[in-house]
Amino acid sequence: MNKELSQVINLRKNPLNDSTFIEECKNSLDVNGALVLSGFLLETAIESINKDAANQKHLAYYTKNQHNIYLTESDPQYDSNHVRNRLVTSSKGCITTDQIPSESALNVLYDAPEFRRFLCQVLGEKQLYEYADNLSSINLHYADEGEELGWHFDNSSFAITLLINTPEDGGVFEYLKDARDADSGEMGFDNAKKILDGEIVPKVLSINSGDLVLFRGRNSMHRVTPVKGKTTRKLVVLAYNSTPDVSLSESARMTFFGRLG
Numbered sequence: 001m002n003k004e005l006s007q008v009i010n011l012r013k014n015p016l017n018d019s020t021f022i023e024e025c026k027n028s029l030d031v032n033g034a035l036v037l038s039g040f041l042l043e044t045a046i047e048s049i050n051k052d053a054a055n056q057k058h059l060a061y062y063t064k065n066q067h068n069i070y071l072t073e074s075d076p077q078y079d080s081n082h083v084r085n086r087l088v089t090s091s092k093g094c095i096t097t098d099q100i101p102s103e104s105a106l107n108v109l110y111d112a113p114e115f116r117r118f119l120c121q122v123l124g125e126k127q128l129y130e131y132a133d134n135l136s137s138i139n140l141h142y143a144d145e146g147e148e149l150g151w152h153f154d155n156s157s158f159a160i161t162l163l164i165n166t167p168e169d170g171g172v173f174e175y176l177k178d179a180r181d182a183d184s185g186e187m188g189f190d191n192a193k194k195i196l197d198g199e200i201v202p203k204v205l206s207i208n209s210g211d212l213v214l215f216r217g218r219n220s221m222h223r224v225t226p227v228k229g230k231t232t233r234k235l236v237v238l239a240y241n242s243t244p245d246v247s248l249s250e251s252a253r254m255t256f257f258g259r260l261g
Contacts, residue, residue: 005112008045008105013038014212016118025122025214033177033216034205035122040212041162045105049164052101053140053234060093060142061258069152069192069221083193088150088223093142096135096257106138106162110238119240122214123158128240133247135257136239140164143171143233149224151195153180154217161213162236168229174202175215175222182218195221 005011014037015021029035041049066087068074078084100106109115116128130137143149148170176195180188194200202222207213215222227233253260 002108002112002114004108005114008042008109009115010039010042014040016114022118022121026124029122029214029216033220034175035214036205036207037212037214038208039210041105041210043210046164046210048105049236050234052104053095053142053164056095056099056101056140057093057142057232059099060095061256062091062093063256063258064089064091065255067150067152069150069196070187071152071155083189083196084187086196088152088196089148090150090152091143091147092149093144093147094256095140095142097131097137097139098134098261100138100140106140106236106238110138116240119160119214125242128242129244129246131239131241131248132245133253134261135253135259136248139237139239139256141235141237143167143224143227143235145229146226147233148226151192151221151223153182153219153221157216157218159213159215159217160238160240161215162238163207163209163211163213163234164236165232165234166207166209167227167231167233170226170228171233172225173205173207173213173222174225175205175217175220176200176202177220179221180219188219188221192221 025035066089068085068087074085119128120126176191179191179195180186191200195202205213250260
């Protein structure tokens with residue numbers, strides 16, 4: 001095991017090379033659509049990442065967007081009140097891969113072959129690659145008071161995140177597993193309407209600082225509730241591709257980062 005990695009991850013609690021642990025993680029993700037590895041990061045790593053995040057926060061690009069839950073253009077076949085076109089709000093600040101200090105524990109973790117191998121085994125991927133552009137592989141998100149992530153489905157089949165700092169209140173991850181079936185084209189209008197209208201109580205994912213989360217959000221509708229209080233919620237997104245030499249689209253980079261590189 002990489003010595004640097006052993007100074008980032010609590011390997012006693014999260015033995016990445018242990019076949020039984022890997023199988024338990026895979027089964028949990030397959031059954032629940034989500035996997036939370038509590039206490040994944042060592043306290044010293046959390047403190048270091050938090051300190052860097054505070055120092056870099058002035059570089060963050062803040063966005064506030066209205067979007068539908070499918071993250072697509074509106075569909076004129078449906079009226080504006082239909083769940084297909086109803087708008088929700090997402091707002092956050094973000095720093096990009098090139099703004100993460102080179103010596104950061106996040107780079108050690110992201111680049112570690114042992115970590116990528118573990119992810120591949122749990123996610124069922126043959127290989128994972130970093131983004132070809134210099135912005136999209138590691139993103140650190142800041143959510144201040146009132147900021148939130150509106151209800152939506154992901155376009156990608158999996159998401160990998162690390163919660164670095166919890167707010168005083170709010171900032172809760174809520175989801176409804178298998179709200180649609182994207183592969184068959186079933187949009188899940190009924191489930192989505194019930195969620196947006198408050199007729200279904202979503203599940204809550206309990207996440208604390210230092211926890212690693214693997215989440216399958218393509219068919220599971222999810223959101224993060226508005227942050228309350230003066231403490232910033234900090235979340236790291238570790239983004240990989242199943243094929244090499246992929247860049248995030250220019251339009252997405254401009255939308256999320258405000259620049260191309």
